[in-house]
Amino acid sequence: MHGALERDKREAFQQTSEHALFSTSVVDIFTQLNQSFEIIRKLDCPDLKVQAHYNRRFAKTITKVLMQYCTILSKEFPSYCQKEKIPCVLMNNIQQMRVLLEKMFECMGAKQLDSEAADILNDLQLKLTTVLDNLSSMFGKSFQARMTVCMHQAAEILYQITGHPNRQTAEADADNMLSPLMDFLDGNLSLFADTCEKTVLKRILKDLWKIVLSSLEKTIILPQSNNGFGAHILTAAKGLSNLKGGGEAKSLTTKQCVIMEAALETIKQYFHAGGNGLKKTYVEKSPELSKLKYILSLYSQSTDALIKTFVTTQHTQVHNEMGIRITPSEKVWPERGSGAEMSIGEAQIQIDMVPPGKDKVHKVNIRVIAVNDMKWQTSGMFRPFVEVNMIGPLLTAQKRKFTTKSKNNSWTAKYNEVFQFILGKESPDCYELQVTVKDYCFGRADRVVGVAVVQLRDVADRKSCVCWCPLGRTIQKDETGATVMRILSQRTADEVAKDFVKLKDETRPVEEGR
Template sequence: MWSLFAVDIKYALEEHEQHRLCKSSEYMNLHFKVKWLYNNYVTDVPPYKDQVPEYPAWFEPFVMQWLNENDDVSLEYLNGAFQRDKKDEFPPSSENSLFSNSVVDVFTQLTQCFGVVSKLECPDPEIWKRFMKRFAKTIVKVLLAYADICKEEFPNYVRDEKKACILMNNIQQLRVQLEKMYEKMGGEKLEEDVATILNELQASLNTVLDELAHKFAKSLEDRIAVKVKEMGDKLAAVKGSGQVQPAQRNAVAMEADDVLVPLMDLLEDSLSLYAQSCEKTVLKRLLKELWKIVMTTMEKSVVLPPMTDKAMMLRNLTTSAKNMASNAKIEDMSRLFKNQLAGSKDVKNAMSNIMDISKDFERNLTPKQCAVLEAALDTIKQYFHAGGNGLKKNFLDKSPELKSLNYALSLYTQTTDTLIKTFCMTQTCQGSTEEGTVGEISIQVDLYTHPGTGEQRINVKVVAANDLRWPTTAGGMFRPFVEVNLIGPHLAEKKRKFATKSKSNSWSPKYNESVQFLIGSEEGPENYELHICVKDYFFARDDRLVGVAVLQLRDIVDQGSCATWLKIALGSCATWLSLGKRCHMDETGWTVLRILSQRTNDDVAKEFVKLKSEVRGEPPITQQ
């Protein structure tokens, strides 16, 4: 009887598969009835006993149809649930929960769908795997749709902190319920491709939660900046300029507490609210974002000098670049200028006015103030750690933002000579021509030291330039000359600059001019570099930068040669150097540059910043 019935219903369902004469729900009901018949009368009868039955394969297209239709039903249900939630102002789903009703409604719908499929008790493992894979795609569609709605609505609620916390909690609750659904579907026993789909969804929701936490923290940035500025003002009022002695530690701690009052008042009120309103996972993400903002803002506003006139510095950059620069740390400016130079012909000495920018604001932290700030940082770390209930100490200590701040602070109190030495030792790719070359320069360098006094001498011969790419206006003049600058420590009282004569309208001029620099015996030549500029001379205006190259003396120290005059040659080098549009620096280089830009009474610092910040500007193009 079963065999005859099976043939009839199989052929009938094949016809229905072509024409879909009934609703998907009717096919599902028939599926349940056939399952009941088979389980009650056929499953233990030879030859069907211990065999995988055929009937699940007959109904597979119709189950898939039902699952496909369930996508639209679930998405419609989701939108309705969220709009009801929004209209009710996202009330908690229960007295003890921190998420709202729409999350419960969404998973109620998904659970009902999974319940229907589960009750089919599909005896064919391969078909069951296909059902689970299709249902996993439904879960992805629904949860990502919910996440997208939350992301779209979230900016409207960042100022309403409690509702913002609930929306973030909702995303976290999606992650919790997804994990439960994963276990219901089979957990570790799930087929690999199904598990991959759900794991990728979990990662996507994790990313969404990070985005919302970042947006929420960013909305607090202005308030934090105001309090950090007040903190900086209090720090500037701390008296005492000498090194802090061990006996003064308690006094320093008390002053640190006083300096922190504005910031801690804000954090105390805010974090108390978040601790009450956020799931633990959400709270930790918020703490991480707030920690980054506090550290970065302290670096920009307290340790490093602020850019008080960005419009002057960026007068030739696009409006979008200005918006980026308004909140950038100094090291971010490297990427900004790289992007702008790649597509702009209008950049003209874009950073040459850093010294002017800082002239209205000169704040040099004393050793005492640095000690107070370090104590304040320890207090802030303890606050965010919260006795183990907040962020892990390992995260705080290793965070890039704290490392950057501490490094800037350590550099801040160093002498100009020490900072320039650090710059020369760390900036190894200043001569990069990734933005294109604008010519090349031929120089010869010989290094000598006196065997008795240890005095060191550098002979530099500027031989020629070649293929200088510098357009002129119609009938205009191009008068290129070469400027050689010695960069390094202990040069304040020594000659450190030389310029050749200019050559009229020559794009491959010959110079053959030499200069001698003395660097004393305090430091080895490996701590020095030659900063070589080709410029266009003009009497009635500032000379324009054509291109720049940097030669670090450490690269030629070991290339020894013989010499006379009671000298021993340390090295000799004759080379062609490619000219770039500017110097390239890493984060350390930009930090040193910004610190030195504040020292407006230091001629060496001013000269150094001007050299390293100068950028080639393109003149009007009418090629000679």
């Protein structure tokens, strides 16, 4: 095996013939394996147990040889990724091994083969499939940097398209926008189609499909900040600041969203290639495509609608060992997450739901009773206060935040302060109360001690209740919540969006507390 591989390297992994897309090392290895098996076969051993023993030992030998070959190729594969045909030939080699292994399995008896030997060879076939998947993924990732350059160029073209949405011209605009990407793909995929076994080509296409859609998301649709949702997110995705002309990423207009929808359809048809590429069902049911379509559908929604989506989809925003207790006799336990943590304190609040009058407007009275057993270390004075925010749609004209007075050096503090929130005309199920305990700091930003969230849908059927809310370090978000945050973070001229993102991003300092 080592000798065959070294000869193959010296010859730069040349294809064995015009019609064979693999190189000589695979042929040499299986020629030797077949000769070895021929010795076992010619023994014509009458004792089936002895014959089964030979086959088991030989199956282990095959596994050792082929897996060692794969280990060497996998280690050296990255160094070949920029050499056009060689990566394709190496992946073809693994695929040809799978084909020749199947033939050897048949020669050894297939269904009549000793069960243990059969299991060894079947397991080897699965391992070879995994190796091929890994090499294809590695090859696809080698295009990421060049793909990103194409996406920057596409973004530059897209951001220059302005005006009102026009679906009749969207396809042409999408083609224009995608031209840098398509030029890059055309040059490579034509080479792959000529050089790769069909099975290998399908794997490469699947990996490139995922990389293209992921790059579209991260570079154009929802550019990501390297610092997550931290302070930089409010400047909204400056990840494209290196665009030609120094432009920076910005929130897509409605017209640009329509163009992106058309672009996704174009990319889908391109990878399907009229039946010569990926299967239609694969691309249409692709989770990556569904995700981008969902993001674009959210993109065109108003800030109020997005906040409503966040509130109604996020069910476990704070991970704690203990759930929120509502009244002494009843408990509501939110789902526990893997991020469950020791309690860092507890906020006690009373919620009174005021029945709507003729104006059908809901009002909620919040009494901040106390905070208990806070875990907080500071070298200076500890001055805790409680900030309560009502979150939901149609609150633009209403007061959305109240704060209590601060208490000096009180790790258990009583407040007994009452505030009233006037909700929009949506159902109370669309609103939530976020309670944040902070340490007041003169001359600099107040520090977060802990946060808690009470969703009004959990208390709407009670006229009045008292909640004991364990505090968490920060707000947890699922994929939908994170997507809403990223969209709103790009709306830098929208004060409601900015306030919402800032509120949901506040985090207890890592070095504080116990």
